[in-house]
Amino acid sequence: MIEFADVHVRLGERDVLRGVTASLAERRVGVIGANGSGKSTLARLINGLARPTSGAVTVLGLDTRRHAAEIRRGVGFLFTDPDAQIVMPTVAEDVAFSLRRHRLPRAEVDRRVAEVLGRYGLAGHADHPAHHLSGGQKQLLALCSVMVLEPKVLVMDEPTTLLDLRHSRQVGELLREMPQQVVVVTHDLPLLTGFDRVLVLDEGRVVADGAPGEAVAHYRKLMS
Numbered sequence: 111m112i113e114f115a116d117v118h119v120r121l122g123e124r125d126v127l128r129g130v131t132a133s134l135a136e137r138r139v140g141v142i143g144a145n146g147s148g149k150s151t152l153a154r155l156i157n158g159l160a161r162p163t164s165g166a167v168t169v170l171g172l173d174t175r176r177h178a179a180e181i182r183r184g185v186g187f188l189f190t191d192p193d194a195q196i197v198m199p200t201v202a203e204d205v206a207f208s209l210r211r212h213r214l215p216r217a218e219v220d221r222r223v224a225e226v227l228g229r230y231g232l233a234g235h236a237d238h239p240a241h242h243l244s245g246g247q248k249q250l251l252a253l254c255s256v257m258v259l260e261p262k263v264l265v266m267d268e269p270t271t272l273l274d275l276r277h278s279r280q281v282g283e284l285l286r287e288m289p290q291q292v293v294v295v296t297h298d299l300p301l302l303t304g305f306d307r308v309l310v311l312d313e314g315r316v317v318a319d320g321a322p323g324e325a326v327a328h329y330r331k332l333m334s
């Protein structure tokens with residue numbers, strides 16, 4: 111469960127979020143809206159990367175302002191650009207790097223890394239240089255590095271922006287199968303097919319909130 115209670119975020123001179131209140135219990139939640147409407151900021155609030163200026167964000171029963179470390183452990187965050195998330199030379203090393211704080215035996219790290227690479231179709235690339243992967247494969251690698259930590263909630267900020275149609279669809283299918291609660295910020299409207307709930311942001315406020323069809327129709331009207 112993710113709860114926003116009258117959340118305001120002011121960055122510099124700008125009121126980026128202006129009174130967002132929502133309880134998100136659904137498994138598949140989308141967030142859409144114009145450029146600069148506050149979507150990324152809303153996403154970043156969920157794992158404590160951004161803090162409310164006023165109001166509160168509660169995730170997994172914890173206030174994100176007071177329990178930052180616990181929240182980070184429970185909430186995985188996937189950025190648009192996988193290059194920003196890839197830190198180690200090879201694919202397997204990059205995924206293993208996520209587990210560095212867990213102090214697991216080497217064999218257990220190897221087992222978990224192999225399992226997650228297999229799940230997302232990268233098993234054959236384990237020893238390849240991470241930066242030689244295609245854009246789609248890099249996005250999958252970034253996803254592996256997040257999923258190996260078994261987060262309870264996954265937040266994705268425009269995960270398909272750099273992907274071709276086939277890879278976007280693949281990400282769509284993967285996130286529909288995930289057992290976790292997933293919150294996805296996107297401009298890729300077909301990605302929202304089958305979602306439980308979609309929020310539309312405009313100038314820092316939620317202006318529509320409902321099933322994907324209804325929310326997307328509202329967004330299209332807003333943009334026309």
Ligand SMILES: Nc1ncnc2c1ncn2[C@@H]1O[C@H](COP(=O)(O)OP(=O)(O)OP(=O)(O)O)[C@@H](O)[C@H]1O
Nearest residue numbers: 121122123124126144145146147148149150151152
């Ligand atoms: N650190 C900052 N200081 C000042 N203003 C900021 C800062 N970060 C973001 N903003 C502003 O806040 C507004 C909302 O940004 P945000 O990234 O949340 O929007 P968005 O809806 O995700 O946009 P996009 O679709 O373009 O990614 C923008 O006008 C942006 O310029």
